[in-house]
Amino acid sequence: xxxxxxxxxxxxxxxxxxxxxxxxxxxxxxxxxxxxxxxxxxxxxxxxxxxxxxxxxxxxxxxxxxxxxxxxxxxxxxxxxxxxxxxxxxxxxxxxxxxxxxxxxxxxxxxx
Amino acid sequence: xxxxxxxxxxxxxxxxxxxxxxxxxxxxxxxxxxxxxxxxxxxxxxxxxxxxxxxxxxxxxxxxxxxxxxxxxxxxxxxxxxxxxxxxxxxxxxxxxxxxxxxxxxxxxxxxx
Numbered sequence: 133x134x135x136x137x138x139x140x141x142x143x144x145x146x147x148x149x150x151x152x153x154x155x156x157x158x159x160x161x162x163x164x165x166x167x168x169x170x171x172x173x174x175x176x177x178x179x180x181x182x183x184x185x186x187x188x189x190x191x192x193x194x195x196x197x198x199x200x201x202x203x204x205x206x207x208x209x210x211x212x213x214x215x216x217x218x219x220x221x222x223x224x225x226x227x228x229x230x231x232x233x234x235x236x237x238x239x240x241x242x243x244x
Numbered sequence: 245x246x247x248x249x250x251x252x253x254x255x256x257x258x259x260x261x262x263x264x265x266x267x268x269x270x271x272x273x274x275x276x277x278x279x280x281x282x283x284x285x286x287x288x289x290x291x292x293x294x295x296x297x298x299x300x301x302x303x304x305x306x307x308x309x310x311x312x313x314x315x316x317x318x319x320x321x322x323x324x325x326x327x328x329x330x331x332x333x334x335x336x337x338x339x340x341x342x343x344x345x346x347x348x349x350x351x352x353x354x355x356x357x
Binding site: 136165167173175176177191220222224229230231232234235236237238 | 275276278280285286287288289290293331335336345346347348349350
């Protein structure tokens with residue numbers, strides 16, 4: 133099993149551009165989430181999903197959209213990139229509520 | 245969501261036992277306590293989870309007193325490779341909105357030779 137796969141690993145954007153960070157898991161987990169981590173900081177929850185078709189906002193949702201059309205995939209869309217969105221983004225999934233989180237390797241995004 | 249408080253950093257030496265205490269004064273009845281480890285440029289990795297008393301696995305022990313307002317992660321005989329950031333999380337496994345979990349700042353553990 134691949135676990136949680138994130139693409140791309142690195143991305144450079146210009147201010148105002150849009151892009152999608154992809155996240156896929158092959159563990160048939162119901163729960164998925166996106167976090168961002170700024171240098172020297174902990175992780176902050178952006179959006180999360182409790183199953184296909186169901187998403188909700190976390191701590192820092194502004195500027196990001198998500199959708200969950202399948203159990204496996206949970207893409208994160210940046211609508212109009214800003215320098216403040218320069219960060220490392222982690223996708224995670226879990227089988228149980230508040231259960232063990234499985235993280236992807238992260239996507240490092242730089243917005244110029 | 246229960247807020248957690250951990251020390252910002254701790255230093256230790258190879259072969260020593262490292263104990264990291266996390267405070268979670270407003271922990272709720274259904275909340276479980278979970279610890280994660282994060283190495284630079286990697287996603288966090290699950291270490292251990294518990295509800296009360298003591299839980300032990302092959303890498304760590306988790307001690308939870310009766311009032312559950314704190315918990316202590318114990319890493320026995322650390323090595324240089326245990327240098328990482330350790331996060332304490334509290335979450336309701338029954339009522340939690342999926343995995344809406346809050347990571348605090350974590351504890352940066354440095355293991356010295």
